[in-house]
Structures are given as C-alpha cells and as structure tokens.
Amino acid sequence: MINRYKSIILIGPWLSGKSTISRELAKKLSWQNHEMDEIITKQSGKTITEITQNGTMWSSFRQLELNLLISLLKQTNIIISSGGGVGVNDIAIADNNKTYGQRERELLLNNNTFLKIVLLPSIEVFLNRIKESEENNFDTMRPILNEEKAIEINNQINRTDKEEIKQIYLQTKLKVAEDTYKKRLSLYKLLSPHHIDTGLLSIDEVVTTISDLL
Secondary structure (H helix, E strand, O other), rough: OOOOEEEHHHHHHHOOOOOHHHHHHHHHHOEEEEEHHHHHHHHHOOOOHHHHHOOOOOOHHHHHHHHHHHHOOOOOEEEEOOOOOOOOOEEOOOOOOOOOHHHHHHHHHOOOOEEEEEEEEOOOHHHHHHHHHHHHOOHHOOOOOOHHHHHHHHHHHHOHHHHHHHHHHHHHHHHHHHHHHHHHHHHHHHHHOOEOOOOOOOOOHHHHHHHOOO
16 A cells, blocks of 8 residues: 655644654554654754753754754655644744744645644643643743743742742633644645644544554
8 A cells, every 4th residue: 555645744832742652653563753842952952941041042943953853754654743832823933024934834834745633632622731731840830932921920030929920821821822723823834735623632642543543
C-alpha cells in the first residue's frame, strides 16, 4: 500500500495530546518523531521561558519556530509535534506586514506531502488539563502567551509572597489560555479538514484514526 502522504504534522493547542500521540504514531509507522518545542530548547540551549523573557517577548521564539518549521517541512517519513502557536500566533514579523502565524499558515497550506491533523479538545478539557498540569508545578510553569499580561505578572513577583503570586499567575494563565484558545480556534480549523477531539478518544483511537488517513 502506498501512502498518500510522506509525513504527518500534528497541530493544536498546548496539552492537546500532540507530544504523546506523535510518539505513538512514530512507533507505529517506524518514522522519526520531532517535537518542535523540544528541538528549539535543545538547539538554543535555553528554556522557552528564557527565550521569551518569561513570556514578555515572544518574537525571538517565533522566529526560531518558523525557521524550524521550514526545515522540517522538507523532510519525509517524520511526525512533527508542532508548538501550540504554529500557524495561529499573532506575533508580527519585523519589517513585514505579516505575523509569524500567517507565514506558517501559508507554508502548511501550500504543502501537499504532509498529512495535517488538528487536535482540538473542548475548551473545558483544555482548561482542566492546564490547571492539573500547572498548579503543582509553579516553578516550571510555561510562560503566559499574552505579553502585556506577562509583564503585569512579572512586575508583581517581587512584591508578593510566592503562594499569592502562584494563584495570581495560575488564574491569569487560565484566563489568557481561554481567550487565546477561542481566538485561535477558527484559525486552527483552517489548517486542515481533519480535526480530532482528543477529549473524546483514547490515545490508541486517535493514533488509529490518523494512521488510517495516510
């Protein structure tokens, strides 16, 4: 059997299951797995928090992300677990009239060799996953996506005790995450006709559904 597609890219918000599903797909298909956030931090020698200056400056990270996507889209027999902002972020490219999200969206829509899968849990499942992931991991929380909110929170850190700032940070992150998810939802859906609700299916069911589309 000859596959229609040479590779797969998983698109969707943070905690939608991209990393786990990409690993399982790679095992099933005997393809290489590439997790974009992991590659960026390894190549730069910095965490995402450090690259984005604790969420207050996302442009450097988005440039690294765009460069990596261009490189990966040239490869075959790979699974890409993309970052949550790929194809949907609104960070402007310097000296350009486009955002990084728009440029990535063009690259994805013009690529016919990759099977593009959008993983979209419901907003309720998404927010519950964030709360479970973050409330017990304050020291390793991912940066807030909204630069203005991140600056506001960072300005409070030195004036507030840790437990209080933890709650402020978590509640702010949940609100920003909800607003961002709603804003990006229609953009995610533009990237592919294949949308999977990972809150309804098991990992094995998602992997089977995707592999059957090849």
